[in-house]
Amino acid sequence: MLSQIFVNIPAREQESYPISIDLGIFGNWPNWLKKHIQSRQLVILTDKKLLNPYIRQFKQQLLDAKINFIVISINGGESSKNQVTKEAIEMKMFRARIDRDALLLVIGGGVIGDLGGFVAATYMRGIKYIQVPTTLLAMVDSSVGGKTAINNExxxxxxxxxxxPQAVAIDIKFLNTLPKQQLINGLIEVIKIFITCEKSSYDFVTNNFNKILAYDNEALLFIIQRAVSLKAEIVSQDEKEQNLRKYLNFGHTIGHALEKYYDFNILHGYAVALGIIVESKIAQIMGFLTQESYLSIVNLLQKLGIDCKDLHEIDAAKIIQYCLNDKKAKADKIYMIIIRQIGMVQNDKNSAVHEVPAKIIKRAFKQLF
Ligand SMILES: NC(=O)c1ccc[n+]([C@@H]2O[C@H](COP(=O)([O-])OP(=O)(O)OC[C@H]3O[C@@H](n4cnc5c(N)ncnc54)[C@H](O)[C@@H]3O)[C@@H](O)[C@H]2O)c1
Structure with missing residues (x-):
């Protein structure tokens, strides 16, 4: 194993867990899994797209190791993250007489991870589960921190x-089959965490983005290890998002509004990238961020193919309305994470979240580069 990072949950020490990062844990999984399974029933929940390239081979390894299991596969993509799919999974588990001591092994992207985690949280009032993320986004973000959820209308x-989860196992070999657009989708969350928490890693991405986009293992391992370490540290200090964990919402207030503006016909990461650009401009207008840092962020995201031209056409009044409807808005006021410099968030009076007047948001859209 190349590295192991711990998420500590001080309030409930027994819920702390390791995140293993490797290039090929998958090749030796039965051994790795055995200590987690003990005498438990094993349920594998996965994405249909992963059956052929990975799960078939993995099933054979489990059979060879005489480990019993059932496999439930569903479609990846946001449209699966709902109550209907959740119930279908639970019914399959009941039919297979899965009991409350079972272990759920969730292998997939953020959709399968969030959905599987929520099944684990509620099945017979909660069973143990392990996250095996297979997209870059799931590796650096959704598999770490225990937030599980489904969508509704x-x-x-x-x-x-x-x-x-009991553990998270990150095997970057899964990224070999991940389409470039999905790699960039995850890379934007990596950049977000570096912009808020670690300038040296941000600089690594600016200097090595070509290698990252060419799926270079060394470069990928570096950014995954740093992003996971930073997220694990944040979750360990603030599991329930009272303060520090809110840093991770940088770019998301405008990003979520843009997702809605485009009627969700935009990948989440790409909407967040545009959100990062606008929220960085806001930080600059508010006098925290230098023009040079703002341009560095725009430049990096443009190199990843984020097309900012569309932002000029956007109806800022609509975006402001969507921001006001967001679950994070309070009493008709919009709040955001404001960066002070690359690698550092403005944190006043113990609060990282700042009220941003609508007129500054309008000005930011007008003054983008
Ligand atoms: N829980 C959290 O803290 C948290 C944080 C961020 C995002 N999320 C959630 O994550 C979800 C998005 O995650 P995602 O982008 O991973 O989506 P996803 O799970 O839908 O995966 C994206 C696409 O990649 C495919 N895929 C997965 N692994 C692959 C592989 N190894 N090779 C080839 N194709 C593969 C999937 O089938 C899908 O088409 C959203 O629902 C979002 O709300 C959760």
Whole structure:
């Protein structure tokens, strides 16, 4: 194993867990899994797209190791993250007489991870589960921190629970089959965490983005290890998002509004990238961020193919309205994470969240580069 990072949950020490990062844990999984399974029933929940390239081979390894299991596969993509799919999974588990001591092994991207985590949180009042993320986004973000959820007609992630996994196993070999657009989608969350928490890693991405986009293992391992370490540290200090964990919402207030503006016909990461650009401009207008840092961020995201031209055409009044409807708005006021410099968030009076007047948001859209 190349590295192991721990998420500590001080309030409930027994819920702390390791995140293993490797290039090929998958090749030796039965051994790795055995200590987690003990005498438990094993349920594998996965994405249909992963059956052929990975799960078939993995099933054979489990059979050879005489480990019993059932496999439930569903479609990846946001449209699966709902109550209907959740119930279908639970019914399959009941039919297979899965009991409350079972272990759920969730292998997939953020959709399967959030959905599987929520099944684990509620099945017979909660069973143990392990996250095996297979997209870059799931590796650096959704698999770490125990946020589980499904969507409904009122919005995204509105029904869910905090339910920490037993372990997270990140095998970057899964990225070999991940399409470039999905790699960039995850890379934007990596850049977000570096902009808020670690300038040296941000500089690494600016200097090595060509290698990252060419799926270079060394470069990928570096950014995954740093992003996971930073997220694990944040979750360890603030599991329930009272302060520090809110840093991770940088770019998301405008990003979520843009997702809605485009009627969700935009990948989440790409909407967040545009959100990062606008929220960085806001930080600059508010006098925290230098023009040079703002341009560095725009430049990096443009190199990843984020097309900012569309932002000039956007109806800022609509975006402001969507921001006001967001679950994070309070008493008709819009709040955001404001960066002070690359690698550092403005944190006043113990609060990282700042009220941003609508007129500054309008000005930011007008003054983008
Ligand atoms: N829980 C959290 O803290 C948290 C944080 C961020 C995002 N999220 C959630 O994550 C979800 C998005 O995650 P995602 O982008 O991973 O989506 P996803 O799970 O839908 O995966 C994206 C696409 O990649 C495919 N895929 C997965 N692994 C692959 C592989 N190894 N090779 C080839 N194709 C593969 C999937 O089938 C899908 O088409 C959203 O629902 C979002 O709300 C949760």
């Amino acid at each position: 009122y919005g995204k992630n509105l029904i869910g629970a905090f339910w920490q």
